[in-house]
Amino acid sequence: MTGTAPGAADLDAIWAALENEHVYVHPSMKGEVTAPQLAEAKANIARSEAPVYVVVYPLHPDDEFTGEPSDLVATLHDHRPEPGIYLATDVRWDRNKLDGASWDVRTEDRDPVYQASFAAEIEEPDDLGAQVVAATEMIADGTTQERYDKAWAVYEKTLEKRETSTGSQQPSSYADDDGAGGALPWVVGAVLLATALALAWRAFRKERGDAASDRKAFTLPASVVERVRDAHDSALIARADRELLALGELIDETELAGDTAAWQTALDHYDAAKRVRGESRQPDVLDVVGALVLVERGGAALAAAAAGKPYEPARPCYLNPLHGTAAGSTPLATERGKVVVPLCAQCRRDLKAKRRPDILDVVRGGKPVHYFDSGVEPWASTGYGALDPDLVTQLHRTRR
Numbered sequence: 523m524t525g526t527a528p529g530a531a532d533l534d535a536i537w538a539a540l541e542n543e544h545v546y547v548h549p550s551m552k553g554e555v556t557a558p559q560l561a562e563a564k565a566n567i568a569r570s571e572a573p574v575y576v577v578v579y580p581l582h583p584d585d586e587f588t589g590e591p592s593d594l595v596a597t598l599h600d601h602r603p604e605p606g607i608y609l610a611t612d613v614r615w616d617r618n619k620l621d622g623a624s625w626d627v628r629t630e631d632r633d634p635v636y637q638a639s640f641a642a643e644i645e646e647p648d649d650l651g652a653q654v655v656a657a658t659e660m661i662a663d664g665t666t667q668e669r670y671d672k673a674w675a676v677y678e679k680t681l682e683k684r685e686t687s688t689g690s691q692q693p694s695s696y697a698d699d700d701g702a703g704g705a706l707p708w709v710v711g712a713v714l715l716a717t718a719l720a721l722a723w724r725a726f727r728k729e730r731g732d733a734a735s736d737r738k739a740f741t742l743p744a745s746v747v748e749r750v751r752d753a754h755d756s757a758l759i760a761r762a763d764r765e766l767l768a769l770g771e772l773i774d775e776t777e778l779a780g781d782t783a784a785w786q787t788a789l790d791h792y793d794a795a796k797r798v799r800g801e802s803r804q805p806d807v808l809d810v811v812g813a814l815v816l817v818e819r820g821g822a823a824l825a826a827a828a829a830g831k832p833y834e835p836a837r838p839c840y841l842n843p844l845h846g847t848a849a850g851s852t853p854l855a856t857e858r859g860k861v862v863v864p865l866c867a868q869c870r871r872d873l874k875a876k877r878r879p880d881i882l883d884v885v886r887g888g889k890p891v892h893y894f895d896s897g898v899e900p901w902a903s904t905g906y907g908a909l910d911p912d913l914v915t916q917l918h919r920t921r922r
Contacts, residue, residue: 844882
């Protein structure tokens with residue numbers, strides 16, 4: 523399904539469809555979503571409180587979005603900054619799934635795009651059209667959290683069955699020492715805590731009045747902030763374990779062919795990600811992010827190998843590698859002078875609008891620190907590959 527990269531996207535044509543029906547289907551993708559599925563998805567979107575946009579597009583690693591759904595929707599939003607939940611199809615490596623981003627919308631769910639896309643993929647793994655229907659349905663019904671939790675439980679059972687049948691010793695945070703599920707309670711706790719905080723904040727505003735609450739900042743107790751941070755870190759650990767396992771499965775299923783150098787690069791990144799993730803149930807969050815970046819690169823290298831092409835690592839957003847591939851380079855003023863770094867589209871927009879971008883921060887000595895000022899290598903000096911693309915070599919040099 524990866525095929526060849528399409529020509530430059532006609533953003534105006536895409537937006538014309540989104541403006542009228544909130545759904546755009548590229549001509550080459552019409553066979554992926556049936557007419558009844560399309561009608562059902564549009565009906566779901568029509569009754570959703572939050573604006574929802576769906577883009578069914580043949581992303582490809584060599585296209586202008588580097589195959590990233592998040593880059594596609596960020597470009598669309600940059601072209602016409604309409605608030606809403608944006609979902610885009612990801613068909614790279616012949617794996618049907620959804621991804622995207624949201625702007626200026628408030629929902630009860632912690633991350634409606636991630637939760638809806640994950641649940642839809644688990645419920646309908648082989649049918650992209652059915653995933654579009656499922657995702658739009660749960661967003662419209664307000665059942666995203668409920669279906670995400672059920673999907674996560676199904677996913678954990680699948681992992682347990684696979685590890686039992688293969689005798690895999692791959693490190694995972696999905697089970698406690700006694701065999702009970704370990705990651706799910708952390709994730710559910712994070713979501714419940716976030717919901718509770720949202721409810722408390724609304725109650726606070728109602729009690730004090732919007733104007734009064736706007737004038738006086740509301741400060742969360744340090745204990746609550748710590749719990750939120752721990753829950754967020756645990757969710758990242760669970761995500762890293764899940765994506766690491768998925769890459770291992772993909773490597774096992776792929777026959778050695780195509781570009782052998784790219785194939786070896788995929789294996790090197792997979793091994794490096796396993797090493798960084800390690801055995802600890804609560805590793806340094808910067809290492810967890812590093813594992814996610816290495817897994818992403820390993821998957822891209824595997825796709826290049828299968829296509830018979832050399833692998834060229836994409837540079838992530840320097841300010842926060844979790845934002846994905848950079849959309850261009852931007853000069854930043856620092857204490858040491860001006861530097862030019864690759865940034866994602868959202869960070870570039872934030873800087874242009876004089877807003878503080880979402881920088882990856884960690885706590886060191888009880889104080890928040892930008893990751894690039896943390897001294898944790900090889901991430902700080904390489905920008906997770908944004909400044910020095912050879913992460914594997916740098917990892918070997920700094921982690922002997």
